[in-house]
Amino acid sequence: MTDTVAARIAAHSFFAALTAEQRAALAGDGRAVMFTAGERIFDDGGIADRFWLIEDGGIALDMRVPGRGDQIIETLGPGTVLGWSWLHPPYRWHFGAVARVATTAIEFDAPAVRRRCDADPAFGYAALRLFTPVITERLQATRLRLLDLYASPSQLRQREIQQADT
């Protein structure tokens, strides 16, 4: 941990619901990192042993689709959290992640944070309350995108035909 990381965590709105002690403890599991544009951060199926608070830049979540290459599922920008697969077994990434541009972030040691959560249920509950809204928001956004709201009737018909044909 560095004082800089502690100060950055203390100043960030994402951690505002934590107590000063909890933020300080979390800072002990964090470090500042940088990714160059195009740098792969993790692959789907890999061990989810870290998570990041993106401070600047941008990340693309992707998935390798045979015949179609890496398909971008979603992009994440400054102020958002990258990674929650570390919260639950089997602790494997469900998607890949790549830096779209030069990106700075605070990287957290996920097993260390999990141990801290287990040892201190109040800290664990507070941490869970930080991540639950992130998960919920992304789930809701995904559901809405599934509705294909912007599609024209002909695009929807085309999609139905494709689905029926597969």
Place this chain on the structure above:
Amino acid sequence: MTGQGTATRALTDPAPAVPRFYRVVSRREDTGDTVTVELAEPAGPVPAFAPGQFAMLTALGVGEVPISVSGLGDSGGGRARRLEHTLRAVGAVTRALCAVQPGGLVGVRGPFGTGWDVASAAGRDIVIVAGGIGLAPLRPVVLTALANRSRYGRIVLLAGARTPGDLLYSGELDRWRRDGVEVAVTVDQADSGWSGEVGLVTALIKPAGLAPGNSVAFICGPDVMMLVTADALAALGIPAGRIRVSLERNMRCGAAWCGHCQLGPLLLCRDGPVVGYDRAAALMRVREL
């Protein structure tokens, strides 16, 4: 307010049900199924439409549909006022309208309904959130704000599209950026050439760093998109009365006579399409409306 005056005019117009015939003077294909046409009336001046208002457009021999203005065409260096409409080919009438070539005729009734009332945002930041074809009715908001730049604070445009190929006015977006509009775009489905954002349009709100206490929001898109966007902006602190949505229902007469476009206590051809979210929020959640 703009809409109030318009409603009165529509009701007192001696012939609001009679179309005037306009000539298509230009036609531009924006996307695979979307066309922007510029219309001029050969016989006289075009009635003054306000941003957000709509016209009933007639494809001769086919039918009539309500289409919001996407441009007022009066900034062309002294030429006659013109109307611009961006049309998406989704049915028989819109397909026929999209197919009309320069020189062809289109029937026009209007202006109808309430406008965005851009002037009421003077002194404040303008936040425009568009989903899909919803960018078309919002284009005049951008153009009006840019034409009166000093009256407004930040102009923020957040746009969502299905795919990069479905994004409207892609060339203009770059021009608006150069003119100082803060433009952010996201798509639901990226292709290999897309280097922008991917996700729901609401994901663009937080990074925009809005000043909710000093912002007026204009939203247009599918109802569900408008609901979640308006809720997100309200949660940020923009008062519901300063969030406006454009509601489209089955507009027919345009003069609040027939009742086809009723949404609870509102007749949207007169009381809409632009409605404050303080009124619209509850109505948009009634399943039967």
